[in-house]
Amino acid sequence: MTSTISTQALPLADGLGGERDDPVRRGLLERKLQTPQPGLQVLQRPRVDALLDAATMHRVALVSGPAGAGKTVACASWASAGPPIGPVAWLTCGTDDRGDSFWVHLWAALARTVPAGSDALAALEVSPAREFPLRLVAAAQEFTHPVVLVLDDVHELADGSVLGGLDMLVRDAPPALRVVLVTRRPLALRLGRLRVAGELADIGARDLACTAAEAAAYFSMLGVEVGAPALDEVLTRTEGWVTGLRLAALGAGGGSVAAVSGAQPLVSDYLASEVLARQGSHTRAFMARTAIAAEVSADLAGALTGEAGSDGILARLARESGFVCVSANRGRSYRYHPLLRDVLLDELHRTHPHEVGSLYRRAACWYALHDRPAEALRCAVESHDPEHAAQMLGECGVAVILTAGPSALEPLLGGFPEARTTSNAAVAGAWAAIHLWRGDTTGAARCLDSAQAALGRAAPVVREVMEPTVRALRVMCESEAGAPGQAVSCQASADEEQLVASTRAGHQACGLGWFALGVTAVGRGDMDQASHALRHAEHELRAGGRGPLRSRVLAWLAVTHAWSGALASAEETCAELGLGVPGSGPGAAALTCPDPAAGRPGHRYVALLALARVKLARDDLPGAQRLLSELDSAQPEHIPGEPSVAALAGLLRARVLLAKGDPSAAGAVTAGLRAAQSPRRPLLSAGVRAVEVEGAVLSGDRHRARALLPQADPDGGRRGTAALAVLHGRVLLAEENPRGALEAVSGYLSGGGGTTPVEQTAALLVAAVARRRMAALAEAAGLAERALDLAQREGAYRVFLDGGRAVRSVLTTLVPPTSTHAAFAGEVLARFATASPLGADTKTTASIGLTASERAVLSLLPSHMTNAEISQELFLSVNTVKTHLRTTYRKLGVRSRREAVAQGRQLGLLLATPGTAP
Numbered sequence: 045m046t047s048t049i050s051t052q053a054l055p056l057a058d059g060l061g062g063e064r065d066d067p068v069r070r071g072l073l074e075r076k077l078q079t080p081q082p083g084l085q086v087l088q089r090p091r092v093d094a095l096l097d098a099a100t101m102h103r104v105a106l107v108s109g110p111a112g113a114g115k116t117v118a119c120a121s122w123a124s125a126g127p128p129i130g131p132v133a134w135l136t137c138g139t140d141d142r143g144d145s146f147w148v149h150l151w152a153a154l155a156r157t158v159p160a161g162s163d164a165l166a167a168l169e170v171s172p173a174r175e176f177p178l179r180l181v182a183a184a185q186e187f188t189h190p191v192v193l194v195l196d197d198v199h200e201l202a203d204g205s206v207l208g209g210l211d212m213l214v215r216d217a218p219p220a221l222r223v224v225l226v227t228r229r230p231l232a233l234r235l236g237r238l239r240v241a242g243e244l245a246d247i248g249a250r251d252l253a254c255t256a257a258e259a260a261a262y263f264s265m266l267g268v269e270v271g272a273p274a275l276d277e278v279l280t281r282t283e284g285w286v287t288g289l290r291l292a293a294l295g296a297g298g299g300s301v302a303a304v305s306g307a308q309p310l311v312s313d314y315l316a317s318e319v320l321a322r323q324g325s326h327t328r329a330f331m332a333r334t335a336i337a338a339e340v341s342a343d344l345a346g347a348l349t350g351e352a353g354s355d356g357i358l359a360r361l362a363r364e365s366g367f368v369c370v371s372a373n374r375g376r377s378y379r380y381h382p383l384l385r386d387v388l389l390d391e392l393h394r395t396h397p398h399e400v401g402s403l404y405r406r407a408a409c410w411y412a413l414h415d416r417p418a419e420a421l422r423c424a425v426e427s428h429d430p431e432h433a434a435q436m437l438g439e440c441g442v443a444v445i446l447t448a449g450p451s452a453l454e455p456l457l458g459g460f461p462e463a464r465t466t467s468n469a470a471v472a473g474a475w476a477a478i479h480l481w482r483g484d485t486t487g488a489a490r491c492l493d494s495a496q497a498a499l500g501r502a503a504p505v506v507r508e509v510m511e512p513t514v515r516a517l518r519v520m521c522e523s524e525a526g527a528p529g530q531a532v533s534c535q536a537s538a539d540e541e542q543l544v545a546s547t548r549a550g551h552q553a554c555g556l557g558w559f560a561l562g563v564t565a566v567g568r569g570d571m572d573q574a575s576h577a578l579r580h581a582e583h584e585l586r587a588g589g590r591g592p593l594r595s596r597v598l599a600w601l602a603v604t605h606a607w608s609g610a611l612a613s614a615e616e617t618c619a620e621l622g623l624g625v626p627g628s629g630p631g632a633a634a635l636t637c638p639d640p641a642a643g644r645p646g647h648r649y650v651a652l653l654a655l656a657r658v659k660l661a662r663d664d665l666p667g668a669q670r671l672l673s674e675l676d677s678a679q680p681e682h683i684p685g686e687p688s689v690a691a692l693a694g695l696l697r698a699r700v701l702l703a704k705g706d707p708s709a710a711g712a713v714t715a716g717l718r719a720a721q722s723p724r725r726p727l728l729s730a731g732v733r734a735v736e737v738e739g740a741v742l743s744g745d746r747h748r749a750r751a752l753l754p755q756a757d758p759d760g761g762r763r764g765t766a767a768l769a770v771l772h773g774r775v776l777l778a779e780e781n782p783r784g785a786l787e788a789v790s791g792y793l794s795g796g797g798g799t800t801p802v803e804q805t806a807a808l809l810v811a812a813v814a815r816r817r818m819a820a821l822a823e824a825a826g827l828a829e830r831a832l833d834l835a836q837r838e839g840a841y842r843v844f845l846d847g848g849r850a851v852r853s854v855l856t857t858l859v860p861p862t863s864t865h866a867a868f869a870g871e872v873l874a875r876f877a878t879a880s881p882l883g884a885d886t887k888t889t890a891s892i893g894l895t896a897s898e899r900a901v902l903s904l905l906p907s908h909m910t911n912a913e914i915s916q917e918l919f920l921s922v923n924t925v926k927t928h929l930r931t932t933y934r935k936l937g938v939r940s941r942r943e944a945v946a947q948g949r950q951l952g953l954l955l956a957t958p959g960t961a962p
Contacts (some may be wrong), residue, residue, distance in 0.1 A: 069776050077153050079134045080120045087262045096122045099245035100129045105224045109249035110366025112317040115226050130190035133157040142203040148175040170321035177209035186222035192222045207232050229364045249366045253284025268293045281382050306386025315387050347410045347459035368848040401427045415589045438470035438506030439549050454700025469498040469510045476517050480684035484523040503773045508550040512557035519560040520685030555581045560685050567687040569727035575604045582662040600652035604656035609802030611838040616660050618651045646681040657850030663841040672697050675677040695731045707739030737771045749775045766792045766803035773810035782814035790916040803832045805843050813850040831863035842871045852876045901928040905945050
């Protein structure tokens, strides 16, 4: 070939240079210049066409993806349809495109698209090959309309001079020349500046992957049946990879698509030839060994292979192959495409069968060392070494695995011989945890008895972990079974105090033991004991490597702070979890929190409960309602032994309604919670009764308030007494008996003895009102000052507002402007001025006026039933249901189902499902 490009050197009709009479070369050129026409049926995808339309509005578009991602098919289908931007010139690159030949082929592609008489191309006829890119840039400036140049398989180009010229072309070409680069791998082109300048559009493998609708349409086009579950499975396994869907259809043989895996010959042959064949033997062995991990980091890869430089290998594979990508779940980790991982694992078992067991054991040890016990146990079980798996389970314990629930644990336990179910402490303890998750306390107790009996035969390292784990599960079992668990908890607490852990797993097991004691104490309402136990739990878990359970511990610790009135401590603890309310006091900003999808959100919802309590205590009722609405729309996971987040949220919702001056709506909420209260859950029982007593006082029904008082302390013990005394004092004040009120609260004015700061503040306010009515003004003023001092530290206003007009009178008359608490007292009084009196601007159940049928329809909205399903349930026509919905929306002042559910719950027309009572 000559060093110039001309019509003589390259007549389009005659083929390459001096070989114009060679039909083979002429046919080769024709194929390179033609837009590919697939021999198979191609699904038209308007979504992808729209992406290409948008991409070619930029000067350069990069279409990248692994083999079989559908890059060429998508671009060819789009080009054949006549894109709106202008005509398309196509060139399929190959390994033969070296030196001058590439530019000859590029000129030929453009000559087919630009009118034959164009002066712009005429100038290129005698252009030296090395100058062709620069002259093409100049020529393109004279194009009368945009021309799209698609360069397919650009990754095949290896000639340095060609790549240098192409780099200059894409960097400097005028807007009239739009270049589309189609590649499997990253290109040695300087595209970063174009991307930053907004002149480059990216279409990647995720964009090309089929959506569920496109996959269903594809199988339908091929006449292949696939049910919804099978379609979900195929999409999960292929991740929308177009060729993977094609292989699944071919594997169905004209029948129904059931599944697709790398074990199928069609899949394995394709991936072996298109992906693995391009790797050297060392890299293939590296990939096979590291494929035993769902996600592999350089550190884990090094532990598995015993080699250095794993990070470089993984990074190169991620750059060069779309079947190895950076994990979205963990930084600096990689994962293989599910089908490629199947092929690699098959190759590992076929070529290195003697290594399989040891590789899984190495992985198990690595996961255990890095606080990932569920994965450690999975690898230990897959090593097919029951002794090693049992030891790994014992060393990891159930401490952290418990937070994953039975779905992750039960399949793994199925890999143990049946004889170990009762003879091994770790296996028996794990089965006990599964029974607890399912609410089967009898089965859990039976397994715990087996675990306890097996502890004497366990190795010391296993016994260090399993002793506190078995005790923790026993406490949880007692709590779930219905007994208060006070005796068991006290004994377990004494036992825990004697433990000194020496290993990470031992610390985590001790942390689980303290956690069980803490949440059980929360359910009893013993916040002092709960805080003590949870602090111990946090300390042990931090020493054990800050496992997942630590976040749960901190969340419940925040609840104990909030319920005790230590509002700032509650916020600080939530902030440690990444949740918080910026600022403090009445002007605090809205809640900020991370994306729930970033991890298991269970601890997040417990923390939201604490923050809602903080909002209520600071009289930020809208803020509290927002947080409770978020809790209401979720279904927080429940660890055995814990109080019910949903029930406690319902209790807070009732208190918010009471604070808004609507005891009727608050009573409707507590009516739904009343069925969940029991002697084993004094916190909820006492809370429900307190709301009912306060509602009766607010409504002026003194007889009902006094009738409810004897039941206000369900456990009859020390806890709850201060709250009961405050309620009793308020009732006595309403009955004009200040001396009796003073006597009722006198034992709680100095705090201590389990009295929380908020209870002490409330008691001081009752005593201040009583002293004022007894004409002891100096004593009343002193008591009021002490209450202000306690509350000001936390910015707590609600406790004053709950005291009603009598407290307002005390602050107005007895707190002088010279007081150190005058400013805070002024803020409290300002809130009294804006507080909603009973019945003022507050919708109540009666005022809304829903008919029985409308309430019945409203009650079914949280179930997400369709209108047709509601009509069948209520024996109404669909049109009648729609009419009831419209009327209900109007009466509630809402516009959607979601708003109707939220408003209905706020007004007590709908009740949040309490779940397991706290």
